[in-house]
Amino acid sequence: MANEQQSIHGVWASRWVFILAATGSAVGLGNIWKFPYMAGVYGGGAFVAVYLVCIALIGAPIMLAETVLGRRGRQSPVNSLRSLAQASNASPRWAWAAMIGMIAALMILSFYSVVAGWALDYILGMGRGAFAGISGQGAAARFSSLTDDPWRLAGWHSLFMLITALIIARGVVAGLEKALRIMMPMLFVLLVVLFGYSLSTGHFMEGVRFLFHFDLAEVPAGILAAMGHAFFTLSVGVGSIMVFGAYMPRHASIGRTVITVALLDTLVALTAGMALFPVVFAAGLEPSAGPGLMFVTLPIAFGNIALGEVFGLLFFLLVAIAAWSSAISMLEPAVAYGVERSGWSRPSVTAVIAALCWLVGMGTVLSFNVLADARFMVTDDTGWHWFAWTDSGGRTFFESIDYLTSRILLPLGGLSFCLFGGWVLSRDALREELSLKHPWLFPMILCLLRYVAPAGVIVVFVTELFK
Numbered sequence: 001m002a003n004e005q006q007s008i009h010g011v012w013a014s015r016w017v018f019i020l021a022a023t024g025s026a027v028g029l030g031n032i033w034k035f036p037y038m039a040g041v042y043g044g045g046a047f048v049a050v051y052l053v054c055i056a057l058i059g060a061p062i063m064l065a066e067t068v069l070g071r072r073g074r075q076s077p078v079n080s081l082r083s084l085a086q087a088s089n090a091s092p093r094w095a096w097a098a099m100i101g102m103i104a105a106l107m108i109l110s111f112y113s114v115v116a117g118w119a120l121d122y123i124l125g126m127g128r129g130a131f132a133g134i135s136g137q138g139a140a141a142r143f144s145s146l147t148d149d150p151w152r153l154a155g156w157h158s159l160f161m162l163i164t165a166l167i168i169a170r171g172v173v174a175g176l177e178k179a180l181r182i183m184m185p186m187l188f189v190l191l192v193v194l195f196g197y198s199l200s201t202g203h204f205m206e207g208v209r210f211l212f213h214f215d216l217a218e219v220p221a222g223i224l225a226a227m228g229h230a231f232f233t234l235s236v237g238v239g240s241i242m243v244f245g246a247y248m249p250r251h252a253s254i255g256r257t258v259i260t261v262a263l264l265d266t267l268v269a270l271t272a273g274m275a276l277f278p279v280v281f282a283a284g285l286e287p288s289a290g291p292g293l294m295f296v297t298l299p300i301a302f303g304n305i306a307l308g309e310v311f312g313l314l315f316f317l318l319v320a321i322a323a324w325s326s327a328i329s330m331l332e333p334a335v336a337y338g339v340e341r342s343g344w345s346r347p348s349v350t351a352v353i354a355a356l357c358w359l360v361g362m363g364t365v366l367s368f369n370v371l372a373d374a375r376f377m378v379t380d381d382t383g384w385h386w387f388a389w390t391d392s393g394g395r396t397f398f399e400s401i402d403y404l405t406s407r408i409l410l411p412l413g414g415l416s417f418c419l420f421g422g423w424v425l426s427r428d429a430l431r432e433e434l435s436l437k438h439p440w441l442f443p444m445i446l447c448l449l450r451y452v453a454p455a456g457v458i459v460v461f462v463t464e465l466f467k
């Protein structure tokens with residue numbers, strides 16, 4: 001039986017390493033950078049409410065399904081699904097879901113690396129004292145001087161991608177596990193610093209009000225954005241969690257692990273929001289500033305408090321570490337598959353895939369400057385076009401990849417994994433993997449996987465179509 005053997009890529013030392021890996025994957029730029037700016041763009045509370053419901057009813061159950069499928073399959077997501085489908089006499093085409101997920105993960109990595117590069121640039125800036133006493137305008141100007149410069153962006157993007165590839169090339173135990181054991185305690189420090197800071201700003205309650213106050217009528221506007229972000233932030237729908245599940249030792253409670261990871265991830269996102277928004281309001285900035293939000297607001301805060309640049313440097317260092325522990329999980333599904341499929345060494349496979357990803361990332365680098373007017377998915381008075389050269393409307397290369405992955409590919413991938421876990425995998429296999437302590441939990445989980453989560457994804461898609 002497939003589940004008796006170990007993965008050829010390696011096995012984590014204990015279930016704790018899986019928790020480290022899954023938390024490392026989940027907690028990242030999605031929490032600290034993306035969540036606050038998305039909440040700002042979609043008006044706050046209504047977005048946050050839909051996001052929280054999606055985490056609980058859709059994201060967490062799918063994370064559970066992915067972990068089960070990975071641990072049962074013991075291979076890369078594509079081959080795990082293929083062999084599990086075979087064992088259940090189902091179509092091998094299910095493996096396509098994992099293939100699409102794997103590609104989506106690489107697409108995410110391509111822009112993730114560029115944004116993580118911004119954090120690297122800010123580490124240097126803080127170290128040099130570039131933010132001392134900076135104003136709101138000054139911080140905004142400094143951020144655009146970074147994004148306007150393709151060479152500077154490309155340099156940091158290359159460095160980030162190189163280090164990610166080096167970790168992956170060393171393998172599951174010597175690379176991933178070792179890196180996680182160093183990075184995760186540091187990430188914990190980030191959480192504490194961020195939490196302490198968000199409590200210490202005088203405008204704490206304004207942040208809370210912005211994030212938690214909502215009007216039901218505002219819900220439909222950002223519903224797909226919020227669901228897409230729930231997938232993104234939990235790293236589900238792409239096979240990242242599945243591949244980490246494949247390296248998990250047997251006999252570890254999957255249910256409790258998943259709940260721990262989902263709660264931690266949510267805690268970090270809400271904390272980041274409560275740290276950022278008070279600064280936005282105090283500095284008279286717009287909450288809807290978009291992707292630059294964190295990179296403009298936090299420097300103002302750090303530049304104007306005692307020892308702020310020391311904290312600022314530490315903060316951006318930890319952001320970079322959080323990004324690395326997520327980035328490795330985006331690369332791993334494809335590298336594991338490449339190794340299984342080609343028989344090449346892990347370092348060679350890693351080099352090829354990382355290089356491709358780097359190249360696509362250059363599209364994001366240029367979308368902030370040289371190619372800022374190259375727009376995709378444009379609607380104007382002459383109709384709908386895939387591509388147009390315009391300075392209004394449509395999506396830049398970066399925005400297109402972000403849209404395609406978070407709002408379309410992740411939900412579809414997650415839906416497939418969930419349906420596979422609920423309907424294709426035999427009940428006995430599911431029960432055995434979950435090894436629940438309380439018998440009544442099983443029907444509840446089965447119901448989430450079979451009906452609630454899939455219906456949730458479909459309802460959101462339909463609402464989006466007709467809104």
Ligand code: PHE
Pocket residue numbers: 025026027028029030031105108232233234235236238240326327329330
């Ligand atoms: N969950 C990560 C974050 O919030 C991003 C991610 C997406 C990681 C998909 C892996 C796969 O930053």
Ligand code: NA
Pocket residue numbers: 025026027028030031232233234235265
């Ligand atoms: Na996250």
